[in-house]
Amino acid sequence: MTSSSSLPQPSDEYFEYRFIHRINPLAYDNFLQSQEKLRTQAKNYPGYISENFPILVEEGETLVFETILRFDTPEHCINWIDSKERRELLYGVENNGYQFKGEANFESYTRWIKQSVSNPSPVWKINLLVLLVLYPTVMLFNLLLKKPSSIDFPTWMLFGNFCSVAITGWFAVPWVSRLYQKWLEDKGTKKEQLLALISIFLALFILLQIFRHIPLSFW
Known part of the structure; x- marks a missing residue:
């Protein structure tokens, strides 16, 4: 080949x-x-x-x-x-x-975050921000949209990924990279860096608890 x-x-x-x-x-x-x-x-x-x-x-x-x-x-x-x-x-x-x-490709999202900052950023920071936007995007898609019986599963999966790429690529990834730009570039005081990291973990924790408490019948 x-x-x-x-x-x-x-x-x-x-x-x-x-x-x-x-x-x-x-x-x-x-x-x-x-x-x-x-x-x-x-x-x-x-x-x-x-x-x-x-x-x-x-x-x-x-x-x-x-x-x-x-x-x-x-x-x-x-x-x-x-x-x-x-x-x-x-x-x-x-x-x-x-x-x-x-x-x-997960790494494709990290490339766009890298391009939005002027200084090199640690890979773990970029991956953490990608997780922050991908997790709620995928969960909300599965929660809000149900596969119609007239559409086969592969087509539905493609549609779901298309929506995820559109939301993350056009809006979520650029937005979150701008929001946490100082943290990505290691700018600001140690306290500001720590608060930014805590806010990301706190946001993920809150999202996890929200999705956990949604009745199974909605999934």
Whole structure:
């Protein structure tokens, strides 16, 4: 298997979206053809960087492949994922039993936080802020929206991840990085740094208690 001819830019300059594909071994050739069509269409969209050739990660009655899509920004990535052309290409292969799910690469969020601050930040601080926005986003999506019976699970998972990427990439991650910029850049007094850290853990604790006390019937 070969990789895409488009080479990724340095790691801080692109946004990754990871797909897991589940297919019947008999549909392998059709799967590769559909992926090549998707890659060709994606190249026409602004911000496209690359998408690797499907990598086999699990064999058996169902073949499991992984692909990673790279765009220069979350916005450009979302525009392609939700495009009419992509939905039309996927509609045909889904009817033949093809299943997939997508998720944003956790590290992609940390890159956007890194870009919003002027001084290098410890990885643990960046990851903690990503957790602060991803946790409530995913929990609220599962709480407020229920899968309609007319939509298959892989499509619903893609929709859920699309919403999470849109909310975190466009609003939550930029907002929280600005809010905690001094803490990320180790500016201010030790007391201010400590208070910022406490506020993050306190916010996560409060969110945990809120979601814990929601009746199971709502989930």
